[in-house]
Amino acid sequence: MDFESANPSVVKSIKQRDLLNTWLRLYCREQKLPRPEEYLPARLADELPDLVYYTVDAAVLPPRLTIQSDGTRMSNAYGHTGKGKFLDEYLGARLVPVVMPVYYKCIERALPVYTISNIDDLYGRIVAYERLLLPFSDGEGVSHMIASLKTISEDGGFEIRNLMRGNDALPTPKLRTVIDRDLFHRAPGRIPSGDLIEFG
Incomplete structure (x- = not known):
C-alpha cells in the first residue's frame, strides 16, 4: 500500500490531533524539525501510556530505531516491554515487513x-x-521519533493483551499517509500569513 499525501485533518483522535498541533507549532517557526527537548504538549502525562519514544540511527541502512521508553499500551499489545531494544528485533520477523516501512517513511520524509x-x-x-x-x-x-498509538473497536470492548501477536493474521493496513500539506498551526482567531490580503 502506497502512502497518500494528507493534511493534519486526516488524524481522527482528538488527543493525537493535539499532539500533532504541538509539533506543528514548533515546526512552523523555522520550517524545520523541532528538537526533542522542545516538545512539551499539554497534559503529556495523560498520554504517556500511549506514547513510545525512540532514538534513530539514520547513518545505517535501513535506519535502526531503539526503543527508549514504551507506554503500557505498546507493552500490552506486544506482550512484553521493549525498552532498550531495536524496534525491528522487538517486532519480530512476521511484523517487520508490515510495521517498519511506516517508520522508514517518517525518517525518509x-x-x-x-x-x-x-x-x-x-x-x-x-x-x-x-x-x-x-x-x-x-x-x-531525524534523530528521534515519538509514536502515539491508539486502539479503538466499533464493537466496544476488546482485549488488548497480545493484540499484535495473539493470532495468525497480520494487521491489515487501511490508511497510510504522510502529513505534508497545510503544515501550519492555525492559532484561534488568526489569519494564516499566506492568506493576508494587501490593499493598494
Missing part, C-alpha cells in the same frame, strides 16, 4: 506519518490501530 490498521483481538473483534509518528532532530536529519 522527515514529516509526520499517520496510519490506521485493522487487527483482530483474541476473540475475533476487529480493532483499529491508529499510529501517529512525529520526527525530531538534534541537528542533522
Whole structure:
C-alpha cells in the first residue's frame, strides 16, 4: 500500500490531533524539525501510556530505531516491554515487513506519518490501530521519533493483551499517509500569513 499525501485533518483522535498541533507549532517557526527537548504538549502525562519514544540511527541502512521508553499500551499489545531494544528485533520477523516501512517513511520524509490498521483481538473483534509518528532532530536529519498509538473497536470492548501477536493474521493496513500539506498551526482567531490580503 502506497502512502497518500494528507493534511493534519486526516488524524481522527482528538488527543493525537493535539499532539500533532504541538509539533506543528514548533515546526512552523523555522520550517524545520523541532528538537526533542522542545516538545512539551499539554497534559503529556495523560498520554504517556500511549506514547513510545525512540532514538534513530539514520547513518545505517535501513535506519535502526531503539526503543527508549514504551507506554503500557505498546507493552500490552506486544506482550512484553521493549525498552532498550531495536524496534525491528522487538517486532519480530512476521511484523517487520508490515510495521517498519511506516517508520522508514517518517525518517525518509522527515514529516509526520499517520496510519490506521485493522487487527483482530483474541476473540475475533476487529480493532483499529491508529499510529501517529512525529520526527525530531538534534541537528542533522531525524534523530528521534515519538509514536502515539491508539486502539479503538466499533464493537466496544476488546482485549488488548497480545493484540499484535495473539493470532495468525497480520494487521491489515487501511490508511497510510504522510502529513505534508497545510503544515501550519492555525492559532484561534488568526489569519494564516499566506492568506493576508494587501490593499493598494
